[in-house]
Amino acid sequence: MNPRNRRQTVTTVFDGRTHHVALCRGEQDGLPVFGWGEAPSTLLTRSQLRAVGLRPNGQDPVALLVFRHHRPYARETTAELFSVELAAAYRPPTPAQLSALDRAMEARRTCVDCAGIQDYCVPTSTRQCWTCFDLEQGDRAGVAA
Numbered sequence: 001m002n003p004r005n006r007r008q009t010v011t012t013v014f015d016g017r018t019h020h021v022a023l024c025r026g027e028q029d030g031l032p033v034f035g036w037g038e039a040p041s042t043l044l045t046r047s048q049l050r051a052v053g054l055r056p057n058g059q060d061p062v063a064l065l066v067f068r069h070h071r072p073y074a075r076e077t078t079a080e081l082f083s084v085e086l087a088a089a090y091r092p093p094t095p096a097q098l099s100a101l102d103r104a105m106e107a108r109r110t111c112v113d114c115a116g117i118q119d120y121c122v123p124t125s126t127r128q129c130w131t132c133f134d135l136e137q138g139d140r141a142g143v144a145a
């Protein structure tokens with residue numbers, strides 16, 4: 001079905017600065033629904049905001065965008081649209097947040113047996129590096145034999 005043939009209704013969207021009169025495909029959850037390329041240009045999805053260094057900044061979505069993924073999904077998805085006017089610049093993580101992340105990642109790479117920091121994340125089930133895991137498996141096999 002050609003989406004252009006769907007019945008469209010006139011709606012008004014307020015983007016934080018301007019009221020836009022636009023054609024939409026109806027409403028869902030009280031929000032106007034737009035097809036790809038049909039929404040006012042001052043409305044962007046979360047990932048589109050992210051791509052230009054912005055974040056929604058706690059605002060509620062003002063509209064919805066329905067679009068089809070390209071391969072491999074090709075199914076219809078609904079994304080929330082946010083106002084560029086109300087968006088804020090994305091804050092890069094602070095040094096404290098970065099070092100907390102580093103510590104967390106280091107903990108995930110640390111073996112509980114040999115305390116060695118690996119260049120991979122150790123399995124959460126054993127928290128052992130592969131060397132210690134193999135040694136333990138070998139021990140078990142030795143005991144069993």
Ligand SMILES: [Zn+2]
Nearest residue numbers: 111114129132
């Ligand atoms: Zn180890």
